[in-house]
Amino acid sequence: MASITQNERELPIRNNPDLESFDIVTAYHKLLADDPELTMPVAAIEALIEALSQSSAKTVFETMDLIKTQSAKLGGAVRNPIALTHGTDLFQQYLVLSLKQPGPDGEAASSHENFEVVRQHLMRNGRLFAQRAKQSRERIAAVGREYVRDGFTVLTHGGSRVVGTLLGRAAESVPGDALRRFRVVHVMGEARRAESGRVVAALRAKGVPVATVPESAAAYAMGKLHLVSMVLVGAEAVTANGGIISRMGTYQLALLARAHKKHFYVAAEQHKFGKTFPLHQFDLGFDQDVIDFRAGEAQDGEPKDDAKHPIADPVDYTPPELITAFFSDNGVLTPTAVAKQVIDLMY
Numbered sequence: 001m002a003s004i005t006q007n008e009r010e011l012p013i014r015n016n017p018d019l020e021s022f023d024i025v026t027a028y029h030k031l032l033a034d035d036p037e038l039t040m041p042v043a044a045i046e047a048l049i050e051a052l053s054q055s056s057a058k059t060v061f062e063t064m065d066l067i068k069t070q071s072a073k074l075g076g077a078v079r080n081p082i083a084l085t086h087g088t089d090l091f092q093q094y095l096v097l098s099l100k101q102p103g104p105d106g107e108a109a110s111s112h113e114n115f116e117v118v119r120q121h122l123m124r125n126g127r128l129f130a131q132r133a134k135q136s137r138e139r140i141a142a143v144g145r146e147y148v149r150d151g152f153t154v155l156t157h158g159g160s161r162v163v164g165t166l167l168g169r170a171a172e173s174v175p176g177d178a179l180r181r182f183r184v185v186h187v188m189g190e191a192r193r194a195e196s197g198r199v200v201a202a203l204r205a206k207g208v209p210v211a212t213v214p215e216s217a218a219a220y221a222m223g224k225l226h227l228v229s230m231v232l233v234g235a236e237a238v239t240a241n242g243g244i245i246s247r248m249g250t251y252q253l254a255l256l257a258r259a260h261k262k263h264f265y266v267a268a269e270q271h272k273f274g275k276t277f278p279l280h281q282f283d284l285g286f287d288q289d290v291i292d293f294r295a296g297e298a299q300d301g302e303p304k305d306d307a308k309h310p311i312a313d314p315v316d317y318t319p320p321e322l323i324t325a326f327f328s329d330n331g332v333l334t335p336t337a338v339a340k341q342v343i344d345l346m347y
Helices: 024-034 040-053 060-076 082-100 112-124 128-147 161-170 193-205 215-223 250-259 335-346
Strands: 153-157 183-188 210-214 230-233 244-247 263-267 315-318 325-328 331-333
Touching: 024 040, 024 060, 040 060, 040 082, 040 112, 040 128, 060 082, 060 112, 082 112, 082 335, 128 161, 128 263, 128 325, 153 161, 153 215, 153 250, 161 193, 161 230, 161 263, 183 193, 183 215, 193 210, 210 215, 215 250, 230 250, 244 250, 250 263, 250 315, 325 335, 331 335
Parallel strands: 153 183, 153 230, 183 210, 230 263, 263 325
Antiparallel strands: 244 315, 325 331
16 A cells, blocks of 8 residues: 555544444445545445444454445445445455555454554545545546547547546646647537536636537537547446446447447546446346336326336446557556456456
8 A cells, every 4th residue: 555645634533433323325425425526436435434434343354244234235225336336346355455464563464453553544544545546547647648649539428537637638738748739529418417518618728629519419420521530438337358337328439439440448547447247238237227118108197107217327338349448547458458457456
């Protein structure tokens, strides 16, 4: 683990813990509401650390049991648990590796004294993962900006923080590197429209010409001769086979990019990598109820009682064969290299 700086926020360590008064689901949603820059996996990790600070667990077994129980509770409370599950899995793996490291007395951390060192370190540095996540965006932006060349037009969609950071850095002047002049076509969907609007406004404020088009015009924009140079998207989660799960519409952009022979790049932090391995669009592990066949409505015009309720933020799965490369914390990776990193990280 990296050295700890003094300005990292400390979480209180309670002498008389009472986990029954702590609701991890509420903590998770509060973390996301309080920090708009926080991703779902990192919010899940921070919520687990807060749970740990409220617990009386004194042994490795008790701690791991607590983390697994709270992870399951959090995952069961949201309709789409994939992104946060990648975060809780990563934290469990990190905790296991930390407990295997020798402590101050040279013994394994599973000894009581060294276990307390690891436990208190986690509780006192609850924001460490969030700080690293934001640093990751800057590293990804430094790598990815090299692919946004002068005169390019980049097609993107959604409100990805890392994509916004990358394009913003590409528009900035860097010593020894000529200023890049490029344009952006931003495909606007109805879901989370405000997030997309913030990305568009931030780029225009940096002097980047941005055109917004509806999702129905994505193929038209892609098909216009020489208009789009590359496609760049973010991801909610990166799957074990090097694919991505992202907001609905990403898959169709990847298909369009393939049809028009355009490179399709994904910018994603390593904490989004996980063990999820979907085989197709309907193998995500939860129902989105996006497709709802109906033959009629109730007499008052309202939907029938058995009508489905589509998920608020639908996602789709883009398989690795449609992805050119990932811009990640560890540089530019092919989908195959990402799959190998997932194995090294999680197993």
